[in-house]
Amino acid sequence: MKRRYALRFSPTLVEQPIVSKLARAYDVDINILNADVASGRGGKLIVELCGTEQNLDLSVVYLSEVGVIVSEMVKELLFREEGCIHCGACTAVCSPRALSMNKEAKLVFDVALCVVCGLCTQACPLRLFEVSHEREA
Known part of the structure:
Protein backbone atom coordinates (compact mmCIF):
# COMPACT_ATOMS: atom_id res chain seq x y z
CA MET A 1 0.00 0.00 0.00
CA VAL A 74 -5.75 14.13 -0.54
CA LYS A 75 -5.43 15.05 -4.20
CA GLU A 76 -2.16 15.62 -5.97
CA LEU A 77 -2.74 18.30 -8.57
CA LEU A 78 -5.99 19.59 -9.98
CA PHE A 79 -5.89 20.11 -13.74
CA ARG A 80 -8.82 21.62 -15.63
CA GLU A 81 -7.98 19.79 -18.84
CA GLU A 82 -11.02 21.00 -20.79
CA GLY A 83 -9.58 24.53 -20.93
CA CYS A 84 -6.12 23.43 -22.09
CA ILE A 85 -4.86 24.87 -25.38
CA HIS A 86 -1.88 22.45 -25.45
CA CYS A 87 0.72 25.21 -25.58
CA GLY A 88 3.24 23.10 -23.62
CA ALA A 89 4.40 25.92 -21.32
CA CYS A 90 3.90 23.70 -18.27
CA THR A 91 6.12 20.96 -19.70
CA ALA A 92 9.15 23.26 -19.58
CA VAL A 93 9.06 23.42 -15.77
CA CYS A 94 8.04 19.79 -15.08
CA SER A 95 11.30 18.02 -14.28
CA PRO A 96 9.73 14.65 -13.32
CA ARG A 97 8.02 14.62 -16.74
CA ALA A 98 4.49 14.30 -15.35
CA LEU A 99 3.51 16.83 -18.01
CA SER A 100 4.58 16.08 -21.56
CA MET A 101 3.45 16.51 -25.15
CA ASN A 102 2.47 13.45 -27.17
CA LYS A 103 3.08 12.90 -30.89
CA GLU A 104 -0.18 14.69 -31.74
CA ALA A 105 1.06 17.81 -29.86
CA LYS A 106 -1.48 17.25 -27.08
CA LEU A 107 -0.65 17.68 -23.41
CA VAL A 108 -0.47 14.47 -21.38
CA PHE A 109 -0.63 14.55 -17.57
CA ASP A 110 0.72 11.42 -15.81
CA VAL A 111 -0.45 11.80 -12.20
CA ALA A 112 1.77 8.92 -11.05
CA LEU A 113 4.88 10.96 -11.91
CA CYS A 114 3.67 14.21 -10.32
CA VAL A 115 5.59 15.33 -7.21
CA VAL A 116 3.24 18.25 -6.46
CA CYS A 117 5.97 20.87 -6.79
CA GLY A 118 3.45 23.44 -8.07
CA LEU A 119 5.68 24.95 -10.75
CA CYS A 120 3.07 24.27 -13.42
CA THR A 121 0.56 26.48 -11.60
CA GLN A 122 2.65 29.53 -12.49
CA ALA A 123 3.81 28.33 -15.91
CA CYS A 124 0.33 27.78 -17.32
CA PRO A 125 -0.86 30.99 -18.98
CA LEU A 126 -4.49 29.99 -18.40
CA ARG A 127 -3.93 28.98 -14.74
CA LEU A 128 -5.46 25.54 -15.27
CA PHE A 129 -3.43 23.87 -12.52
CA GLU A 130 -4.06 24.09 -8.79
CA VAL A 131 -2.17 22.37 -5.98
CA SER A 132 -4.57 20.36 -3.85
CA HIS A 133 -5.22 20.75 -0.17
CA GLU A 134 -3.89 18.42 2.48
CA ARG A 135 -5.81 16.68 5.22
CA GLU A 136 -4.30 16.38 8.71
CA ALA A 137 -3.60 12.72 9.41
Missing part, protein backbone atom coordinates in the same frame (compact mmCIF):
# COMPACT_ATOMS: atom_id res chain seq x y z
CA LYS A 2 1.22 3.52 -0.81
CA ARG A 3 0.22 6.84 0.72
CA ARG A 4 1.52 10.35 0.18
CA TYR A 5 2.06 12.79 3.03
CA ALA A 6 3.29 16.31 3.64
CA LEU A 7 5.60 16.34 6.68
CA ARG A 8 6.37 19.65 8.37
CA PHE A 9 9.42 19.83 10.62
CA SER A 10 10.26 22.45 13.22
CA PRO A 11 13.87 23.72 13.36
CA THR A 12 14.67 21.41 16.30
CA LEU A 13 13.34 18.32 14.52
CA VAL A 14 15.54 18.85 11.44
CA GLU A 15 18.58 17.78 13.46
CA GLN A 16 17.04 14.37 14.34
CA PRO A 17 17.20 11.22 12.15
CA ILE A 18 13.42 10.82 12.08
CA VAL A 19 13.10 9.49 8.53
CA SER A 20 15.73 6.76 8.99
CA LYS A 21 14.16 5.70 12.31
CA LEU A 22 10.80 5.56 10.56
CA ALA A 23 12.13 3.21 7.88
CA ARG A 24 13.88 0.90 10.36
CA ALA A 25 11.27 0.75 13.11
CA TYR A 26 8.14 0.53 10.96
CA ASP A 27 9.41 -1.31 7.87
CA VAL A 28 8.23 1.29 5.37
CA ASP A 29 9.88 2.40 2.17
CA ILE A 30 10.18 6.17 1.93
CA ASN A 31 10.29 7.99 -1.37
CA ILE A 32 11.01 11.71 -0.93
CA LEU A 33 9.13 13.45 -3.74
CA ASN A 34 9.88 17.05 -2.78
CA ALA A 35 11.94 18.63 -0.02
CA ASP A 36 12.47 22.07 1.41
CA VAL A 37 14.35 21.49 4.66
CA ALA A 38 17.26 23.38 6.15
CA SER A 39 19.11 23.22 9.43
CA GLY A 40 17.96 25.95 11.79
CA ARG A 41 14.73 26.77 9.99
CA GLY A 42 12.72 23.55 9.69
CA GLY A 43 10.89 22.68 6.53
CA LYS A 44 8.59 20.40 4.62
CA LEU A 45 8.88 17.04 2.89
CA ILE A 46 6.44 15.50 0.46
CA VAL A 47 6.88 11.75 0.81
CA GLU A 48 5.33 8.57 -0.46
CA LEU A 49 5.34 5.81 2.16
CA CYS A 50 4.99 2.20 1.09
CA GLY A 51 4.22 -0.65 3.45
CA THR A 52 1.38 -2.52 5.10
CA GLU A 53 -1.66 -0.53 6.16
CA GLN A 54 -0.84 -1.20 9.81
CA ASN A 55 2.77 -0.03 9.43
CA LEU A 56 1.69 3.11 7.61
CA ASP A 57 -0.78 3.92 10.39
CA LEU A 58 1.90 3.29 13.05
CA SER A 59 4.33 5.48 11.09
CA VAL A 60 1.92 8.42 11.18
CA VAL A 61 1.41 7.95 14.93
CA TYR A 62 5.20 7.92 15.48
CA LEU A 63 5.73 11.05 13.38
CA SER A 64 2.98 12.89 15.24
CA GLU A 65 4.38 11.81 18.63
CA VAL A 66 7.82 13.24 17.85
CA GLY A 67 6.29 16.55 16.76
CA VAL A 68 6.14 16.29 12.97
CA ILE A 69 2.97 17.81 11.52
CA VAL A 70 1.59 15.13 9.19
CA SER A 71 -0.94 15.87 6.45
CA GLU A 72 -2.15 13.23 4.05
CA MET A 73 -2.09 14.35 0.44
Whole structure:
Protein backbone atom coordinates (compact mmCIF):
# COMPACT_ATOMS: atom_id res chain seq x y z
CA MET A 1 0.00 0.00 0.00
CA LYS A 2 1.22 3.52 -0.81
CA ARG A 3 0.22 6.84 0.72
CA ARG A 4 1.52 10.35 0.18
CA TYR A 5 2.06 12.79 3.03
CA ALA A 6 3.29 16.31 3.64
CA LEU A 7 5.60 16.34 6.68
CA ARG A 8 6.37 19.65 8.37
CA PHE A 9 9.42 19.83 10.62
CA SER A 10 10.26 22.45 13.22
CA PRO A 11 13.87 23.72 13.36
CA THR A 12 14.67 21.41 16.30
CA LEU A 13 13.34 18.32 14.52
CA VAL A 14 15.54 18.85 11.44
CA GLU A 15 18.58 17.78 13.46
CA GLN A 16 17.04 14.37 14.34
CA PRO A 17 17.20 11.22 12.15
CA ILE A 18 13.42 10.82 12.08
CA VAL A 19 13.10 9.49 8.53
CA SER A 20 15.73 6.76 8.99
CA LYS A 21 14.16 5.70 12.31
CA LEU A 22 10.80 5.56 10.56
CA ALA A 23 12.13 3.21 7.88
CA ARG A 24 13.88 0.90 10.36
CA ALA A 25 11.27 0.75 13.11
CA TYR A 26 8.14 0.53 10.96
CA ASP A 27 9.41 -1.31 7.87
CA VAL A 28 8.23 1.29 5.37
CA ASP A 29 9.88 2.40 2.17
CA ILE A 30 10.18 6.17 1.93
CA ASN A 31 10.29 7.99 -1.37
CA ILE A 32 11.01 11.71 -0.93
CA LEU A 33 9.13 13.45 -3.74
CA ASN A 34 9.88 17.05 -2.78
CA ALA A 35 11.94 18.63 -0.02
CA ASP A 36 12.47 22.07 1.41
CA VAL A 37 14.35 21.49 4.66
CA ALA A 38 17.26 23.38 6.15
CA SER A 39 19.11 23.22 9.43
CA GLY A 40 17.96 25.95 11.79
CA ARG A 41 14.73 26.77 9.99
CA GLY A 42 12.72 23.55 9.69
CA GLY A 43 10.89 22.68 6.53
CA LYS A 44 8.59 20.40 4.62
CA LEU A 45 8.88 17.04 2.89
CA ILE A 46 6.44 15.50 0.46
CA VAL A 47 6.88 11.75 0.81
CA GLU A 48 5.33 8.57 -0.46
CA LEU A 49 5.34 5.81 2.16
CA CYS A 50 4.99 2.20 1.09
CA GLY A 51 4.22 -0.65 3.45
CA THR A 52 1.38 -2.52 5.10
CA GLU A 53 -1.66 -0.53 6.16
CA GLN A 54 -0.84 -1.20 9.81
CA ASN A 55 2.77 -0.03 9.43
CA LEU A 56 1.69 3.11 7.61
CA ASP A 57 -0.78 3.92 10.39
CA LEU A 58 1.90 3.29 13.05
CA SER A 59 4.33 5.48 11.09
CA VAL A 60 1.92 8.42 11.18
CA VAL A 61 1.41 7.95 14.93
CA TYR A 62 5.20 7.92 15.48
CA LEU A 63 5.73 11.05 13.38
CA SER A 64 2.98 12.89 15.24
CA GLU A 65 4.38 11.81 18.63
CA VAL A 66 7.82 13.24 17.85
CA GLY A 67 6.29 16.55 16.76
CA VAL A 68 6.14 16.29 12.97
CA ILE A 69 2.97 17.81 11.52
CA VAL A 70 1.59 15.13 9.19
CA SER A 71 -0.94 15.87 6.45
CA GLU A 72 -2.15 13.23 4.05
CA MET A 73 -2.09 14.35 0.44
CA VAL A 74 -5.75 14.13 -0.54
CA LYS A 75 -5.43 15.05 -4.20
CA GLU A 76 -2.16 15.62 -5.97
CA LEU A 77 -2.74 18.30 -8.57
CA LEU A 78 -5.99 19.59 -9.98
CA PHE A 79 -5.89 20.11 -13.74
CA ARG A 80 -8.82 21.62 -15.63
CA GLU A 81 -7.98 19.79 -18.84
CA GLU A 82 -11.02 21.00 -20.79
CA GLY A 83 -9.58 24.53 -20.93
CA CYS A 84 -6.12 23.43 -22.09
CA ILE A 85 -4.86 24.87 -25.38
CA HIS A 86 -1.88 22.45 -25.45
CA CYS A 87 0.72 25.21 -25.58
CA GLY A 88 3.24 23.10 -23.62
CA ALA A 89 4.40 25.92 -21.32
CA CYS A 90 3.90 23.70 -18.27
CA THR A 91 6.12 20.96 -19.70
CA ALA A 92 9.15 23.26 -19.58
CA VAL A 93 9.06 23.42 -15.77
CA CYS A 94 8.04 19.79 -15.08
CA SER A 95 11.30 18.02 -14.28
CA PRO A 96 9.73 14.65 -13.32
CA ARG A 97 8.02 14.62 -16.74
CA ALA A 98 4.49 14.30 -15.35
CA LEU A 99 3.51 16.83 -18.01
CA SER A 100 4.58 16.08 -21.56
CA MET A 101 3.45 16.51 -25.15
CA ASN A 102 2.47 13.45 -27.17
CA LYS A 103 3.08 12.90 -30.89
CA GLU A 104 -0.18 14.69 -31.74
CA ALA A 105 1.06 17.81 -29.86
CA LYS A 106 -1.48 17.25 -27.08
CA LEU A 107 -0.65 17.68 -23.41
CA VAL A 108 -0.47 14.47 -21.38
CA PHE A 109 -0.63 14.55 -17.57
CA ASP A 110 0.72 11.42 -15.81
CA VAL A 111 -0.45 11.80 -12.20
CA ALA A 112 1.77 8.92 -11.05
CA LEU A 113 4.88 10.96 -11.91
CA CYS A 114 3.67 14.21 -10.32
CA VAL A 115 5.59 15.33 -7.21
CA VAL A 116 3.24 18.25 -6.46
CA CYS A 117 5.97 20.87 -6.79
CA GLY A 118 3.45 23.44 -8.07
CA LEU A 119 5.68 24.95 -10.75
CA CYS A 120 3.07 24.27 -13.42
CA THR A 121 0.56 26.48 -11.60
CA GLN A 122 2.65 29.53 -12.49
CA ALA A 123 3.81 28.33 -15.91
CA CYS A 124 0.33 27.78 -17.32
CA PRO A 125 -0.86 30.99 -18.98
CA LEU A 126 -4.49 29.99 -18.40
CA ARG A 127 -3.93 28.98 -14.74
CA LEU A 128 -5.46 25.54 -15.27
CA PHE A 129 -3.43 23.87 -12.52
CA GLU A 130 -4.06 24.09 -8.79
CA VAL A 131 -2.17 22.37 -5.98
CA SER A 132 -4.57 20.36 -3.85
CA HIS A 133 -5.22 20.75 -0.17
CA GLU A 134 -3.89 18.42 2.48
CA ARG A 135 -5.81 16.68 5.22
CA GLU A 136 -4.30 16.38 8.71
CA ALA A 137 -3.60 12.72 9.41
